[in-house]
Amino acid sequence: MANATYMRMEIDEIPDATRRLLEHSSESLAEAGKRLRALQPVMVATIARGSSDHAAGFLKYAIELTAGVPVASIGPSIMSIYGRELRLDGCAAISISQSGKSPDIVAMAQSARRNGGLGIALTNTPDSPLAASADIAVDLMAGKEQSVAATKSFVSSVVAGLAILGNWTGDAHLLAALEKLPAYFARAVTADWTPFVAALRDRNSLYVLGRGPAFAIAQEAALKFKETCGIHAEAYSAAEVLHGPARIVETGFPVLALASRDASEAAVAEIADRLSRQGATCFATSDRVQVAQRLPYIETGHPVTDALTLIVSFYGFVEMLSRHRGFDPDNPPHLKKVTETV
Numbered sequence: 001m002a003n004a005t006y007m008r009m010e011i012d013e014i015p016d017a018t019r020r021l022l023e024h025s026s027e028s029l030a031e032a033g034k035r036l037r038a039l040q041p042v043m044v045a046t047i048a049r050g051s052s053d054h055a056a057g058f059l060k061y062a063i064e065l066t067a068g069v070p071v072a073s074i075g076p077s078i079m080s081i082y083g084r085e086l087r088l089d090g091c092a093a094i095s096i097s098q099s100g101k102s103p104d105i106v107a108m109a110q111s112a113r114r115n116g117g118l119g120i121a122l123t124n125t126p127d128s129p130l131a132a133s134a135d136i137a138v139d140l141m142a143g144k145e146q147s148v149a150a151t152k153s154f155v156s157s158v159v160a161g162l163a164i165l166g167n168w169t170g171d172a173h174l175l176a177a178l179e180k181l182p183a184y185f186a187r188a189v190t191a192d193w194t195p196f197v198a199a200l201r202d203r204n205s206l207y208v209l210g211r212g213p214a215f216a217i218a219q220e221a222a223l224k225f226k227e228t229c230g231i232h233a234e235a236y237s238a239a240e241v242l243h244g245p246a247r248i249v250e251t252g253f254p255v256l257a258l259a260s261r262d263a264s265e266a267a268v269a270e271i272a273d274r275l276s277r278q279g280a281t282c283f284a285t286s287d288r289v290q291v292a293q294r295l296p297y298i299e300t301g302h303p304v305t306d307a308l309t310l311i312v313s314f315y316g317f318v319e320m321l322s323r324h325r326g327f328d329p330d331n332p333p334h335l336k337k338v339t340e341t342v
Contacts, residue, residue, distance in 0.1 A: 005147065005319060005323070005328070005329055005330050006146040006147040006330045007147035007149055007151060007228070007315075007319045007322075007329045007330055008316075008319050008329075010145055010146070010147055010151050010152045011151050011152070011189060011312070011315045011316055011319060012189060013142075013143065013152050014151065014152045014155050014185050014189065014312055014315075015182040015183070015185040015186040015189070016182070017140075017141065017142045017143060017152045017155070017156050018155060018156060018159050018181055018182045018185060019182040020141040020142075020143075021140055021141045021142070021156050021159055021160060021163075022159070022163065022178060022179065022182075024139070024141050025138050025139050025140070025141055025160065026163075028136060028137065028138045028139070029138060029160060029163040029164055029167060030167050031136055032120050032136045032138065032164045032167070032168075033163075033164050033165070033166070033167020033168040033169075034167065034168075035118055035120075035135070035136060036092055036118070036164070036168040037167075037168050037169075037170075039090070039092060039118055041069060041090060041091050041092040041118070042069070042090045042091060043069065043070050043071070043072060043090075043091045043092075044063055044069055044070070044071045044072075044091065044092045044093075044094060045071075045072055045073075045074045045086075045088060045091055045092070045093045045094070045112060045117065046059065046060065046071060046072070046073050046074065046093075046094050046095075046096070047073075047074055047076055047093060047094070047095040047096070047105055047108045047109055047112065048073075048095065048096040048097065048105065049076065049097075049102065049104075049105065050150070050223070051098075051150040051153070051154045051220055051223065052096040052097055052098065052150075052154070052157060053073065053096075054154065054216050054217075054219045054220040054223065055096055055122075055154055055157035055158045055161065055216070055220075056073060056094065056096055056161075057073070057215070057216035057219060058158050058161075058213050058216035058217065058307070058308070059071070059094065059158065059161040059162070059165070060073070060216075061212050061213045061215070061216065061304075062161070062162055062165055062213060062304050063165055065212070065303075065304065066165055066169055066171060066174065066304065067165065067168065067169050074086065074093075074108060074112070076102075076104035076105050076107065076108040077104060078108065079104075079107045079108045079111040080103060080104035080107040080108065081104075085111055085114070085115050086111065086112070086115060087115055087116065088112050088115050088116045088117030089115070089116035089117075090116070091112075091116070091117045091118070092117060092118040092119075092120060093109065093112035093113065093117035093118065093119050093120070094120045094121075094122065094161065095108070095109040095112075095119070095120070095121045095122070095130055095133075095134065096121075096122045096123070096157050096161075097121075097122075097123050097128075097130050098123065098124045098125070098140075098142075098145065098150055098153040098157075099123070099124070099125055099128065100121070100123035100124070100125040100128025100129060100130035100131055101125070101128055101129060101130070102130075105130060106129045106130050106133055109121065109130060109133045109134065110133045113133065113134070113135065118135055118136075119133065119134040119135045119136070120134055120135065120136050120137075120138070120164070121133065121134035121136070121137045121138065122138050122140060122157050122160045122161065123137065123138070123139070123140060124139070124140040124141075124142050124145065124153050124156070126139040138160050138164070140153060140156040140157060140160055141156065142156040146330070147329065147330045148227065148330060148331060148332055149224055149227050149228050149329060149330075149332070151315045154220060154311070155185070155308065155311065155312065158308055159178060159181065159308070162174065162178055162304065162305065163175070163178055166178060173302065174302065174304060174305075177300055177301065177302035177304075177305045178305065180300065180301075181300065181305060181308070181309075184298050184300050184305075184309050185309065185312050187298045187309075188297075188298040188309040188310075188312035188313045189312055189313070189316055190316075191295075191296045191297070191298065191313035191316070192296060193283075193295050193296070193313060193314070193316070193317035194317070194320070195283070195293065195295070196254075196256065196283045196295065196317065197320075197321060197324060199254045199281040199283065200231070200254055200321065203231075203252070203253075203254050204230070204231055204232055205231065205232045205233070205234075205253075205254075206225070206231065206232075206233050206234075206253070206254035206255060206256065207233070207234055207235075207236055207241060207245065207249070207253075207254075207255045207256070208221045208222045208225070208233055208234070208235045208236075208255075208256045208258065209235075209236055209237070209238040209241055209255065209256070209257045209258065209268065209271065209272070210235070210237070210238065210257070210258040210259070210260075210268065210307070211237055211238050211239065211259075211264035211267060211268055212260070212262055212263075212264045212307070213260065213262070213304060213307040213308075214258045214259065214260045214262075214264065214268070214307040214310065215235070215237050215238075216307075217258050217260075217307050217308070217310050217311045217314075218235040218236070218256075218258050219235040220311055221233070221235070221256065221258065221311065221314050221318070222234060222235035224314070224315070224318045225318060227332050228318055228319065228321075228322040228327065228329040228332060229318065229321055229322045229325055229327060230325075230327065230332075238257065238264070238267060238268045238271040238272075239267070239271075241271065241275075242271070242274075246275065246278070249275050249278050249279065249280045250278070250279050251279035252279065252280075252281055253279065253280045253281065254280070254281050254282075255272065255275050255276075255280045255281070255282040255283070255292075256282075256283055256284075257269070257271065257272035257275075257282060257283070257284035257285070257286070257289075257292065258284075258285055258307070258310050258314075259272070259284055259285050259286035259288075260285070260297075260303070260306040260307035260310060261299055261300075261303065261306045262303035262304075262306060262307070263303070265286055265288060266288055268284070268286065269284060269286045269288035269289045269292070272284040272286070272289050272291075272292035273289055273290050273291040273292050275292075276289075276291040276292045277291055281293075283295050285297040285310055285313075295313075296313070297309065297310060297313065298313070
């Protein structure tokens with residue numbers, strides 16, 4: 001593609017990046033699963049920020065639904081700012097960072113391991129301080145990511161976590177679904193969401209909805225609207241949006257409802273239709289909607305992996321939207337690629 005942005009090229013690399021991860025990091029993914037199976041953790045803690053924290057949110061739902069083990073996100077500042085150690089005996093701690101360099105993430109990961117947690121790091125930088133702080137470090141193998149907005153590293157982080165989960169639980173169905181994901185991602189990259197562009201004309205605020213794993217995808221999508229387009233997007237669970245936020249949904253208010261093919265789809269479709277009747281210009285990735293407008297989606301045949309193809313299609317859309325609004329998605333103002341917080 002002539003004159004393509006780095007973001008667009010990195011989105012197009014997602015299928016190959018995922019394939020590399022599954023092939024070349026298979027040993028560390030299997031080892032992490034084996035260690036979790038031996039530990040039988042009573043709880044899993046996640047340590048991350050930004051897009052990586054959204055990947056952790058996706059894994060929270062996947063682990064709770066598949067392994068039946070509760071997952072909690074730990075604020076890195078608990079250690080880096082407040083100096084508080086947490087007791088994590090019998091627990092696992094999964095830290096996620098594309099760069100593996102942020103001091104607060106590293107400090108919390110070190111603290112978790114120091115206090116009894118099994119440390120697993122997912123990073124795109126295998127020689128990073130975060131990787132060195134873990135019992136098991138998984139190289140995401142995503143390749144260099146030059147656009148400020150993370151895309152392929154986000155997807156690879158989720159796939160790595162799901163592969164660990166599949167090895168941990170011995171879930172053959174999940175592992176088989178992961179092997180097929182690169183082909184599904186290749187189709188998702190080409191999904192046409194341009195009808196949603198008109199809904200955002202002269203609009204600088206919207207809601208992004210989801211439930212279960214797709215809620216984490218909604219959070220990631222909302223962040224990308226902010227980063228690449230300067231649009232104030234808020235992510236809500238399709239259940240929570242009725243508890244107050246629906247008040248400001250009036251005529252023409254844009255809503256993107258991200259529904260996946262799992263037990264939550266009917267509920268998300270129902271809320272999308274309800275907000276449409278309220279006046280929203282609502283688009284949904286579901287054929288179950290009656291009033292809201294439909295966007296194309298790629299089914300994977302698995303209720304956990306299905307939500308992940310939605311973000312691949314969304315990335316292609318938001319990169320195009322950013323350029324349409326006159327921005328450079330690779331270089332959003334006030335942001336830089338590696339954010340190092342304490």
